[in-house]
Each structure stands twice: as structure tokens, then as C-alpha cells.
Amino acid sequence: MAAAKALIASAPEFQAALLGWYRAHRRRLPWREEPSLYKTVVSEFMLQQTQVKTMLPYFARWLDALPGFPSLAAASEEEVVKLWEGLGYYTRARNLHKLARALVALPEMPRTRDAWLELPGIGPYTSAAITSIAFGAPAAVVDGNVVRILARLAADGTAWRDTTSAGKDLTPLADALLNHAEPGDHNQAMMELGATVCTRHNPLCTVCPVRAFCAACRAGEPEAYPKLAAKVIEARTVVRAWCRRATDGALLLHKTDSSARRLAGQHELPSAEHLGLDPSALARKDTLLATKKRGITRFSFTEPIHALEPAGLPRPISTGLVWVAPAELDGVLMSGPHRRWVRELIARA
DNA sequence: AAATCGGGGTG
DNA sequence: CACCCAGATTT
Numbered sequence: 012m013a014a015a016k017a018l019i020a021s022a023p024e025f026q027a028a029l030l031g032w033y034r035a036h037r038r039r040l041p042w043r044e045e046p047s048l049y050k051t052v053v054s055e056f057m058l059q060q061t062q063v064k065t066m067l068p069y070f071a072r073w074l075d076a077l078p079g080f081p082s083l084a085a086a087s088e089e090e091v092v093k094l095w096e097g098l099g100y101y102t103r104a105r106n107l108h109k110l111a112r113a114l115v116a117l118p119e120m121p122r123t124r125d126a127w128l129e130l131p132g133i134g135p136y137t138s139a140a141i142t143s144i145a146f147g148a149p150a151a152v153v154d155g156n157v158v159r160i161l162a163r164l165a166a167d168g169t170a171w172r173d174t175t176s177a178g179k180d181l182t183p184l185a186d187a188l189l190n191h192a193e194p195g196d197h198n199q200a201m202m203e204l205g206a207t208v209c210t211r212h213n214p215l216c217t218v219c220p221v222r223a224f225c226a227a228c229r230a231g232e233p234e235a236y237p238k239l240a241a242k243v244i245e246a247r248t249v250v251r252a253w254c255r256r257a258t259d260g261a262l263l264l265h266k267t268d269s270s271a272r273r274l275a276g277q278h279e280l281p282s283a284e285h286l287g288l289d290p291s292a293l294a295r296k297d298t299l300l301a302t303k304k305r306g307i308t309r310f311s312f313t314e315p316i317h318a319l320e321p322a323g324l325p326r327p328i329s330t331g332l333v334w335v336a337p338a339e340l341d342g343v344l345m346s347g348p349h350r351r352w353v354r355e356l357i358a359r360a
Numbered sequence: 361a362a363a364t365c366g367g368g369g370t371g
Numbered sequence: 372c373a374c375c376c377a378g379a380t381t382t
Contacts, residue, residue, distance in 0.1 A: 058377040065368060065376085099367030102380075134379045154377045172361080175378080202377050211375065212371055242374065249366095272381090274366060307366045311372085346366065 014226035015165040019187045025224050026190040026197060032220030033200030038063075038207070041070055048120065048145045049079050055140050056107045056132060060100060063206065069098050083111035089344075092276065097347040099307075101275070106132025124150045135178075144195035151185035152198040153178040156205025161185060162237035163209065166226035170238050177237055209233070246311045250290040251280040252319040253300055253356055261334040262353065263321075264343070268331070278343045280316060280352065281332060287325045293317050300356060305348045316352065 018025065037043070040063065042050040053073060057066040076094055077083045083091070088108055095104035109131040114120065121127055127138040135153070142148035151157075155174050161167070161181045171177035190197035208215045216228045227233040254263040265281040267274040283290040298317040305312050335343055340353065 055377065060365090060376055060378055061367075062369060062376050097367085100365055100378090102365065103378090106379080132379065136378060140377065152377070155375065156377070159375095174375085176361090178378095199377085206377080239374090244373075273364080277366080279366085305366080306368080306372095308364070310366075312366075348367080 012165055012167060015167070015184055018164055018224055018226075019184070021224060022188050025188060025221055028220045028223075029200045029204065030190060030193060030196060033196060033203055036207075037199070037203055041067070041074070046144075048141075050074070051141055051144050052110070053107070055137050056103050056110075057098065059103055059137070061098065066098060069095070080111045080114050083108065084115045089276070093344055096344060097350065099347065101277075103132060122146045122148070124148055140198060143198050147194055149189060149191050149194050151182070151189040151194070152202065153182050153185050154202060154205075156202045156209070157181070157185055158237055159211065160201060160205050160209050161188075163214075163227035163233050164221070164225050166230060166236065168236070168238055170240065172240050174237075174239065177239065242309060244306075244309055244311050246313065248290075249312060249314045250283045250294045251314055251316045252283070252286060252288075252293060253280060253316050254319040254321055254324065255360075256321055256334055259336055261336045262340065262357075263324075264333055264335050265331050266333050266343075276344045277349075278333075278335070278345045279349055285329065285332065286319075287329055293319065300359075301352070303348065303352055316356070 040054075042054040054066075054070060057070055057073075073094055077086060077091075086108070088105060091108045092101055092104050095101055098104075110133070113130055121130070122142065124138045124142045127133050127142055128135075133141070139148075139150035139152045143150050143152065158174055158177045158181055161184050162177065165184065167181070169177070169180065171180070204219070204221070208219050212234065214233045216222050216225070216233060219225070219228065222228045225233070227236050252263065255261065256263075263281055264278040265285040266278050267276065269276040283293040286293070294315055294317055298319070300316045300318055302313065302315045304314070337357065340357075345353070
């Protein structure tokens with residue numbers, strides 16, 4: 012592609028403009044103050060599919076509780092996942108825990124991208140990010156931000172299946188533009204540009220440090236790139252029960268087995284299926300307490316919550332159902348949405 | 361290649 | 372509501 016070729020030819024000028032902007036305008040983020048390998052690793056795991064703003068409070072709490080690889084490796088998985096509660100994609104927490112245990116068992120820290128790629132939770136993006144930032148390794152990151160920037164710079168109108176596929180196609184261009192003298196700052200600058208200037212909607216082209224290199228900006232249609240296939244969202248309904256024991260106010264919850272692939276160790280308000288009830292029998296109009304909505308990847312869930320008297324429970328109670336006293340609720344593992352629903356309904360009662 | 365991860369922000 | 376976010380792993 013012609014635009015990409017011209018861009019690569021002016022790589023040194025592009026790098027200088029980008030790096031100059033980054034050093035003057037970068038946000039002050041916790042892992043950029045007194046940087047360390049541990050802070051870089053923890054931040055990169057939390058930032059997988061999660062925006063900076065969302066993970067900031069979790070990062071502070073995490074560093075406070077587990078300040079380094081040794082304390083993380085020594086912690087129990089239960090403690091680690093509990094600290095992650097609310098951030099979602101809990102496999103990241105389990106992988107970060109496994110990673111810490113793998114690293115402390117090694118004679119020395121791996122310094123190359125290929126060595127990091129062998130470790131748990133480390134893929135193409137994270138290996139490049141960690142080794143370029145912490146060790147100055149010459150590896151270009153390609154995340155959602157970089158895909159958007161490169162597609163616009165080159166005005167690449169390819170209709171991609173998804174971001175992963177686009178990233179694969181654009182990796183050679185990312186590598187060609189990498190600043191080998193400052194790979195860590197170059198990578199962070201690309202992502203910072205995508206997060207604060209070259210945004211998906213209403214990009215701030217007038218203040219962009221690399222607009223002179225951008226074919227999409229010249230054409231006046233930056234938002235046309237990248238061109239990605241539309242996602243198909245599937246709607247699902249889950250009827251849940253709000254069931255409290257009169258004697259001590261304990262709440263009935265369903266706990267998924269800790270070894271399960273999905274929802275491992277998570278507590279939820281029991282669904283009709285958990286209870287062995289017909290959803291339409293549980294979902295009586297006169298017992299509706301609230302209807303909640305949430306999304307996860309390609310699903311949109313609608314979850315009506317119905318009051319249920321303990322006397323209405325089938326006997327014996329199915330495995331996985333547990334009574335949790337109000338004082339114990341904070342200690343059990345629960346997703347962010349469930350935590351908020353339970354708090355709201357307890358307060359209302 | 362496509363599905364999964366039971367999150368959350370934003371226009 | 373639709374789409375994206377400093378993606379990785381499993382099927």
C-alpha cells in the first residue's frame with residue numbers, strides 16, 4: 012500500500028514527533044512513577060481488555076496488599092481472586108498468580124520476548140509490552156489502539172473480521188515504525204495517542220503530533236478506519252431468586268465449584284435452574300423485586316429477580332446452594348454486578 | 361477461525 | 372444499544 016510505504020520511509024521523523032509529544036503530554040499513571048517490573052506486569056494484566064480509568068483503583072489496592080512478586084507468589088489463589096473482584100475476566104488474576112509463582116521459581120528474570128511468551132497469561136501483546144518497557148527489548152506492541160492508529164495512518168480500508176485479525180495484518184507496519192532506541196516509550200506513546208488523541212469517536216486530529224504522516228486525516232475521514240465486522244450480540248434471560256431465611260436473615264446463593272472453567276468460585280443469586288424450578292413458575296408477576304441488565308462479551312443478559320419463600324424451595328436443596336449470613340457476604344467471591352444487586356436489595360429490605 | 365471470559369465505559 | 376478497551380486461552 013502506497014501510504015504505508017511513504018510512512019515507513021519517514022519512520023525516523025514519525026518517531027521523533029511521537030516521542031516528543033509523549034514526553035510532554037503523557038498522563039501521570041501509577042506504574043509510570045518509580046517504575047518497576049512488578050508494576051509493569053500488574054498493570055499490563057489489569058489493562059487486558061480494560062480501560063485505564065476502570066482499573067486505577069484496583070491497581071492501588073493491589074500494590075498495597077501485594078507489593079511484589081514474592082508476596083503475590085506466597086498468597087493463596089482465593090486471596091488473589093478476591094482482590095480482583097469487580098474487575099472481571101478472572102482468568103487474568105489466576106494467570107497473574109501463576110506467573111508470579113513461575114517467576115520466583117526461576118534462577119533469573121527472563122529478558123526476552125520469546126521467554127516471556129512461554130509464561131502464563133502472556134500473549135503477543137503482553138510479551139512485547141513488558142519486555143520493551145522493562146528491558147528495552149525491540150518488540151512493537153499491537154493492541155486495539157495501535158490497530159486504530161496504523162489503519163488511519165495508512166488509510167488501510169481492509170474489512171477485517173476482528174481486531175485480532177487486523178493486528179496480525181498490521182504487525183509488520185508496527186515493527187517498521189518501532190523506535191529501536193526507545194522501544195518502551197515508543198510503545199507507550201502509541202497507546203497513549205490512541206487513548207487520548209486518536210480516539211475511535213471524534214479524534215483530535217487538530218492537535219495530533221503525527222497528523223502530517225496520516226493519510227486518513229488528509230482524506231478527512233479518520234473515523235472510517237479501521238473497518239471491522241459488526242459484532243452479533245445475543246440476548247439472554249436468567250430468572251433469579253431472592254430467598255432469605257427468617258431465623259438469621261441468611262441469603263441463599265449458588266456457589267460454582269472452584270475448579271469449574273466458568274464462574275469458578277463465584278457466588279450468584281440462584282437461578283431457577285440452580286433451584287430445580289421452572290423459570291416461568293419462579294417468574295410470577297407479584298414477586299418481582301427488580302430487573303437487572305448486564306453485558307459480557309457477546310451476551311446481553313436480562314435478569315429478573317423474584318422473591319421466593321424458603322418454604323417454596325424444592326427438597327433436598329441442590330448441591331452448590333449455600334446460605335450466607337449478612338455478616339459473611341463481603342467475604343465471599345461475587346461478580347461486581349451481583350455485589351451491587353445484593354447490596355441494593357439488602358438495603359431495601 | 362471461532363468461541364469464551366458472566367466487565368465496564370462511552371457516544 | 373452498539374462498540375470498544377494496553378487480550379489470552381480453549382475449542
